[in-house]
Amino acid sequence: MSPAMAPLPLAGTRVLVVGTGKPGVATAAHARAAGAEVTLSGRSGPQLAAATLSLPGVTPAAADPEDPDQAVELLERLQPLDHVAVLAGGAPLDGRGFWGSLHGAIEALGRNAAFELAPLRVNTVSPGGVDVSPMSRQPVDHPGQRADVASMVVSLMAVPGVTGTVVDVDGGEYLGGFE
Structure with missing residues (x-):
């Protein structure tokens, strides 16, 4: 089968x-584009409406993910679901200690959730700086882009044998350290 005729990975x-910020919209x-039936959810009605206008075939669903009642109602209404991706905007560059600790906790939560929720798969994507210039010690001269993060999230959805993993999408930022 030619690549043009290959089935879509999320058909x-x-x-x-x-998340209706840039990472959520990109995901x-x-x-x-990978063939999934997609619902985009966010707490802001106007931001959600604007986001879904740019996404043909994507269904909007307003809900506050921090309100347990709204989150449960949304999940129950949309069943059956195959994948859930929760995204937020990029972390600010200042205050790295706080954000680094928070991201470490999210990674640990993802690994534990993969174990406790099995056979449901849970993975964590850890983006570096998104839409910023690469750091001087970063091994790859490619500024992080939200499309890179979105592509990784969708790739993890499409590979059934991956769970409990953390994928850094940071151009090697972690390897190069901070300036």
């Missing part, structure tokens, strides 16, 4: 993307 799946677009 026939249902995906909920939580929704990538999942839709």
Whole structure:
């Protein structure tokens, strides 16, 4: 089968993307392009409406992910779901200690959730600086882009044998250290 005729990796799946910022919108677009039926959720009605206008075939669903009742209602309404991607905007460059600790906790949560929720798969994507210039000691001269993060999220959805992993999408930022 030629690459042009290859089946879409997420064809026939249902995906909920939580987050109407740039990473969420990019992930929704990538999942839709991969063949998924996509619902994009966020707490801001106007921001959600604007985001879904740019995403043909993506269904909006307003809900506050920090409100347990709204989150449960949304998940119950959308069942069955194959994948849920929760995304937030990039962390600021100042205050790295706080954000580094927070990201470490999220990675640990992802690994534990993969164990406790099995056979449900849980993975964590750890983006470096997104839409910023590469650091001088970064081994790859490619500034992080939200499309890179979205592509990795969708790739993890498409590979059924991956769970409990953390993938750094940072151009080697972690290897190069901070300036």
